[in-house]
Amino acid sequence: xxxxxxxxxxxxxxxxxxxxxxxxxxxxxxxxxxxxxxxxxxxxxxxxxxxxxxxxxxxxxxxxxxxxxxxxxxxxxxxxxxxxxxxxxxxxxxxxxxxxxxxxxxxxxxxxxxxxxxxxxxxxxxxxxxxxxxxxxxxxxxxxxxxxxxxxxxxxxxxxxxxxxxxxxxxxxxxxxxxxxxxxxxxxxxxxxxxxxxxxxxxxxxxxxxxxxxxxxxxxxxxxx
Amino acid sequence: xxxxxxxxxxxxxxxxxxxxxxxxxxxxxxxxxxxxxxxxxxxxxxxxxxxxxxxxxxxxxxxxxxxxxxxxxxxxxxxxxxxxxxxxxxxxxxxxxxxxxxxxxxxxxxxxxxxxxxxxxxxxxxxxxxxxxxxxxxxxxxxxxxxxxxxxxxxxxxxxxxxxxxxxxxxxxxxxxxxxxxxxxxxxxxxxxxxxxxxxxxxxxxxxxxxxxxxxxxxxxxxxx
Numbered sequence: 001x002x003x004x005x006x007x008x009x010x011x012x013x014x015x016x017x018x019x020x021x022x023x024x025x026x027x028x029x030x031x032x033x034x035x036x037x038x039x040x041x042x043x044x045x046x047x048x049x050x051x052x053x054x055x056x057x058x059x060x061x062x063x064x065x066x067x068x069x070x071x072x073x074x075x076x077x078x079x080x081x082x083x084x085x086x087x088x089x090x091x092x093x094x095x096x097x098x099x100x101x102x103x104x105x106x107x108x109x110x111x112x113x114x115x116x117x118x119x120x121x122x123x124x125x126x127x128x129x130x131x132x133x134x135x136x137x138x139x140x141x142x143x144x145x146x147x148x149x150x151x152x153x154x155x156x157x158x159x160x161x162x163x164x165x166x167x168x169x170x171x172x173x174x175x176x177x178x179x180x181x182x183x184x185x186x187x188x189x190x191x192x193x194x195x196x197x198x199x200x201x202x203x204x205x206x207x208x209x210x211x212x213x214x215x216x217x218x219x220x221x222x223x224x225x
Numbered sequence: 226x227x228x229x230x231x232x233x234x235x236x237x238x239x240x241x242x243x244x245x246x247x248x249x250x251x252x253x254x255x256x257x258x259x260x261x262x263x264x265x266x267x268x269x270x271x272x273x274x275x276x277x278x279x280x281x282x283x284x285x286x287x288x289x290x291x292x293x294x295x296x297x298x299x300x301x302x303x304x305x306x307x308x309x310x311x312x313x314x315x316x317x318x319x320x321x322x323x324x325x326x327x328x329x330x331x332x333x334x335x336x337x338x339x340x341x342x343x344x345x346x347x348x349x350x351x352x353x354x355x356x357x358x359x360x361x362x363x364x365x366x367x368x369x370x371x372x373x374x375x376x377x378x379x380x381x382x383x384x385x386x387x388x389x390x391x392x393x394x395x396x397x398x399x400x401x402x403x404x405x406x407x408x409x410x411x412x413x414x415x416x417x418x419x420x421x422x423x424x425x426x427x428x429x430x431x432x433x434x435x436x437x438x439x440x441x442x443x444x445x446x447x448x449x450x
Contacts, residue, residue: 170419184421193420195420196409207441208418208436212435
């Protein structure tokens with residue numbers, strides 16, 4: 001999915017939007033974030049389905065991980081074992097897919113290679129986005145948050161040096177607060193902001209957290225751009 | 226000090242600005258925050274000197290606390306014992322002074338009793354502001370942060386239920402990170418946001434943290450106002 005202004009400015013920035021676990025590239029929240037980027041800031045926004053999400057069939061192995069995760073949730077047990085394996089595997093597959101997506105977007109005349117690129121997404125979108133941003137230097141600003149933390153996430157976070165914001169649900173029943181503080185601490189970025197809010201990752205008070213991060217970091221008239 | 230728009234709107238909000246330890250009501254940072262509130266949002270802003278700060282002579286007892294604090298800092302020792310006693314005493318004196326200031330401001334025709342009131346200030350300004358907001362229900366939104374935490378601060382934080390933001394320097398050499406997380410946790414407010422940033426409380430990246438909190442919370446046309 002690609003959302004663009006009717007008449008995009010040359011070099012208008014591009015924001016890659018990840019979706020959460022079980023959601024997809026046309027989920028309501030994602031579409032509303034895309035529309036805001038286009039109409040408020042004149043940016044492009046793009047989204048793809050993660051493996052086994054949206055229009056993409058789910059493999060037997062992926063389904064087994066999902067079943068384990070749902071069984072753990074129903075039993076009130078920790079989701080960590082199943083989510084660590086599942087998200088880690090999804091990220092290994094999705095990172096090259098996002099890189100191919102960037103390649104394809106950069107062939108479009110209205111985007112090209114001069115547009116600054118940001119990445120935004122919580123939970124599964126951060127499990128994929130953190131390794132992606134650690135790997136692909138074309139992405140120069142990111143918003144992450146509410147992510148299950150395991151060693152590969154911490155390792156990737158240490159490699160990231162771009163400006164970022166990290167959204168932390170303060171009372172999430174399923175995602176441990178201290179692990180969120182640890183991953184924020186691990187990011188190698190000199191410019192990073194933690195935004196923590198009461199409640200779980202299911203209700204993010206986006207309006208209250210809005211620091212106009214992408215227009216500030218990706219605008220084509222930035223002195224350092 | 227009172228800063229007001231040339232032609233204030235009826236019921237324009239009022240923000241009380243506290244100053245940090247050793248500073249005063251005309252400190253450069255405070256004045257620049259006041260000017261932004263007036264010129265960007267059409268608000269009133271007001272500031273007073275804390276006891277023994279700015280134009281107010283410092284008592285012998287206060288000077289002894291300051292001397293102990295500076296000696297501890299020079300020796301690389303914890304500032305907690307001296308700051309706990311000093312800030313606690315300053316807050317006991319400053320809370321009624323701020324309340325008398327609000328009383329006086331509300332007698333002015335351009336402010337009156339219909340203006341929403343916010344409070345903003347870190348470090349000493351939070352050591353005073355947290356007990357103030359816990360005590361005076363006329364203040365309906367607050368920004369705090371970077372405060373030395375002791376029992377009286379935690380007790381007052383638990384009583385606060387107004388929307389607030391809490392600014393946390395992530396690597397402050399003198400103010401313990403965990404105590405900041407504990408006071409954020411303690412606030413009784415349903416609507417509270419933690420904004421953490423690298424470095425110490427001496428360099429707050431105000432632009433990166435700006436969520437337009439006061440215009441959102443204090444605007445006279447809010448549905449619930």
